[in-house]
Amino acid sequence: MQIGELARRSGVTLKAVRYYESLGLVHPERLPNGYRAYRESDLQAVIEIRELSAAGLTARQTIPFVECLSLGHEHGDDCPSSLVVYRDAIDEIDRAIASLQAKRTELVHRLDTGASRNFTKETAMTDLNRLPEGLPVPTDDGAAAHLPGPSLPALSLEGTDGHRVDLGGLGAGRTVFYVYPLTGRPGTDLPDGWEVIPGARGCTSEACDFRDHFVDLQAAGADAVYGLSSQDVAYQTQVVERLGLPFAMLSDEGFQLADALDLPTFVAPGVGRLYSRLTLIVRAGRIEHIFYPIFPPNTHAQQVLTWLREHPLDSSDL
Template sequence: MTRGGRFSLWAEDDMQISELAERAGVTVKAVRYYESLGLVVPDRLSNGYRDYGDEHVRAVAEIRELAAVGIAPSKATPFIECLGTGHIHSDECPASLAAYRDGIADLDHAIATLTARRDLLARRLDESALRGFPDAPPTPPADFTALPSGLPRPVDDGAADHLPGMALPPLVLPATDGRTVDLSRLGGPASGSARSIVYLYPLTGRPGVDLPDGWDAIPGARGCSTEACDFRDHFDDLRTAGVDAVFGLSSQTRDYQRELVDRLQLPFAMISDPQHRVADALRLPTFIAGGERLYSRLTLVVRDGAIEHAFYPIFPPNTHAQQVLTWLRENPLA
C-alpha cells in the first residue's frame, strides 16, 4: 500500500506529529529536523495541517536506529530511499552499502586521529615530567629497582588456567628495537628446538612520573622494573636453557618502553599493546588503576607459537626470572 507516492508497511492511520514522535521513540524536534533533511515528507490535509502515517513511523524509527550505529541523519537518505522503493530492509540497496562503507571509513579516521592525539599527549606528559619543576624543592627520586617491604601477595584466581595449549594470535605489534613482532611465530622453528618467553606487566615506574594512587596496595602491581632487571641479569642463563627470545609486553607506548630499555640497559625488546589486543584475544587478566586498563603480571612460555606454560600469579617479581629459569631446567626441550 502506498501513501502520497511513498511506502507503507502497515495499514494507514492518520496522525499528528506528536503521535508520530511518541510511536517512533523520538522528540517532535527530531521529527522536524528529519523533515528539514527531506527524510520525512508528510502529506497535507485540506486545512494545511501535516498528516503522518505508519510509513513515517517506520522511516523515523529507521533513522533513529541508524544513528545508534553511527550513521547520522544527514547521511541516512540512501536507507530511507531504499525503503521508499519497497524494500523490507533499508540496507538492501547498493547505495546503502556504500553508506555503510563510508561510515566505517569515517570511524577509522576518527580512531586514528584520537590515537595519534593520545600518543602526543602521552609524549608531552613524559617530556614535562622529566623536565621537572625548578622552583620546587628537590626530592629524592623513587627507586623503582627495589621492592618496598609489606607488599600484598596476589592470589591465584584461576584467570590463567585456560592458557596452556592455546595458540598465540596472529597479532603484529611494535617493539622497542624498531621491528614488529608476530606473536604467532614466537617459540622457535617448527622442529621445537627453542622457546620464547613473553612476560606481561602492568606498567613501569619512571623518574619524575608518579605511579597511580594506591599502586603499592594493589596485589602484584609493584615491581615491574625489578622484574625487568631480573630478566636482564639472567638473560644469558635463559638463552643457555633453550630460550631463543625474551620480550616484555605492556599497554604502555613504545616510546615510554624505550626509555626503560635504555635506562636499565635491557638486552631484550619490549612489545607495546596499548589497545590490549593480546588480552582480548587470549582472555588475559587485566585491572584498572589510575583510570587505565593495565595488564596483570603474567609470563608465558611459548613453543611453536603455542603457550606451553603460564606463570600466574607472580610474586615476588624481582626473582621471577629465576623462577622461569628453574622451570626451564626442570622441563628441558626434548
Template sequence: MTISELARRAEVTVKAVRYYESLGLITPERLPNGYRTYTEDDVRLIREIRTLHGLGIPVERTRPFLECLAAGREYADDCPASLASYRAAIDELTERIEALTARRATLITSLNAAAHRGSTAVPPERTGTGGENHLTLPAGLPVPEDDGTADRLPGTRVPPLTLLTTAGKEVRLEALGPGRTVLYIYPLTGRPGTDLPEGWNSIPGARGCTAETCGFRDHFQELLEAGAGRVHGLSSQDTEYQREVVERLGLPFDMLSDPELRLADTLGLPTFEAGGARLFTRLTLVVRDGVIEHAFHPVFPPDAHAEQVLTWLRENPV
C-alpha cells in the same frame, strides 16, 4: 667434468674447489693425460660443504657430513658423527652469544656511567609521576596467593608463537635457542610522567615490575654463568613502550611484546584487569629446548625474584 664446470655447477670458485681438495674433502679422478676430472658426487659434496659453511660450520669440520654421504646415506646428517658436529657447533655459538651479550651489558653500563657522570639530577628511572619511586616497593603490599597455576606447566611445550622483540626482530617462542631461557612475564612497567592504573598498589602482585626488571638486569651476568642461555622479559605492552624501558634502565637483554596475550590464552596463564586493560599476572618460566622446565608463581616480592631464579639455576644445573 672439468674443475671450472664443477665450480660453476656447485656455485663456488675454482679456488674454493682446490682448497677443498687440499683438505681431502673431495678427491678427483685422474685422466691418462694427468688432468683432473670430477663427477656428480663431487658436485653434491661441494654443495653440502657450502650449505654447512653457511650455517657457521668451518669447512674443515664438514668431514663427518661428507663421510656420511660417502657411506650411502641419503642425507649428510643421518650419521651420529654428523649430529655430534651439530651439537659442537651449537655449543660454540652459545658461548659466543653469551660472551657478546655480556660485552654488550658492560658497554651499556659504561655508556650510562659516562652519560650521567657529574650529574646531580636524580636518574629518570628512579622517579615516576610526582616523584614516585618505582624501584622501592611500598610497605604493606598485598601478597598474591598460589592458585596452582605453576603446578601443571612443567613438561609443557612452549606454543609456536611469533613475538616482536625490542631489537626489532621476530622470535618464535618454541625456538628461542638451545639450553635454558629465563622468561619473566610481568603486567606492565611504569614510566616517568605516566600514571599507573588506579588502585595498582592494592592488586596482589601488580606493583614492582620496574624493580623486578632491574633485578634481572643487575644479576644478568650471574644468571648466564649459572646456566641461563638467555633472559627475556615479556608483557602485553607494545614494542615502542618496552624499547623506552630497555634504553632507560640500560637492560642487557630484549623484551618480548605479546599485546594480544596469546601466550596466556594458549597456556592458560592467569591474567587480571586494571585500568580497562587485560594484563599478564606476574609469572616466570624456565624454558629448556622448547619445553617449560620450571615455573615460578606467585612471584613475591618482585624486587628479589631475580635472586630466587638465580638460586634455582645454581641448585638445578643442566
C-alpha cells in the same frame, strides 16, 4: 495519526519530527482544523531516520533512504543512492580515525619526550628496589600448576632489539622468561588501585634486578633472558632504554602465549587485561620450572639465580 502519536510510536521527540518535516523528509496532510495528519509511510520514514542517525548519519544524509522508501522499496538502502551515502560516511569516519590516531601518536611522543627530559636515566638498583610497605602478598591460586612440562607453542613475538623470537625454536639450552603486567612510565599515573592488587606493583624493580644479575644468570646456565608483557614494543623500548636493560623485552599484545598455555591474567581498571606475574624456565623448548606467585618482585632475579645454580646442566643436557 497526529504528531504526538507519531513521535511516541517512532521513539523520537516532537521537535525532531518538526525538524524532519522542515527538511521535507515527512509530508503530513493538513486537516481542515489546521492539525497535521501523518500516515504510516511517515512513521516508517521517521523510524528509518532514527536508526540511521543512531548509526552516525545526519538527518540530511538520510534523504536518499527516505526517497527509496517512498518509491515503494521495503528497505531504505535498497537503492544505489543509499549505498553511496554508506560509502561516503565510512570514508569520512576512516579519515576521522586516521586524524585522531595521528594526534594520539604525536601526544604519546611528546609525553615520552617530556618524561625522558625531566627524569634521569635510572641506573642504581637501590633506588628502585624500595617497594611501598604493606603491599598485599599474592597467594598461589593454582592458576599455573599445569605449566611444568608443556612445550612452548610455535609463536613469533617481536622484541625491543628489532628481532622476532620464535618460542617454538629456542634450542637445547635454558631460557628465562619473566612475565609481568606492565611497567610504569615516569610522570604517568599507574592504574587506579594498582598497589592493592596482589602482585601487581614492582615491575620496574623486577626488571632492574634481572638487569643487575644478568651476567650471573648467564654464568649459571641461562642462554637468554627475556621480559614479556602485553605492552607494545614502542612502550617496552622506552623501558629498555631508560633502565639500561641488557636483554630484550617481548611484546604479546594479543595474549597469544597466555591463550596457548592458559597463563594466568587479570583485569585492571582503565587498562583491561594484563599478564599475572610469573617466570618460566624453558629448557629444550619445554617448560622445566615455573615461579608463581612471585613476591617480592624486586629480588626475584636472585631467586631465579639460586634455582639455576642448584640445578646445573651437565654436558649431556646441551
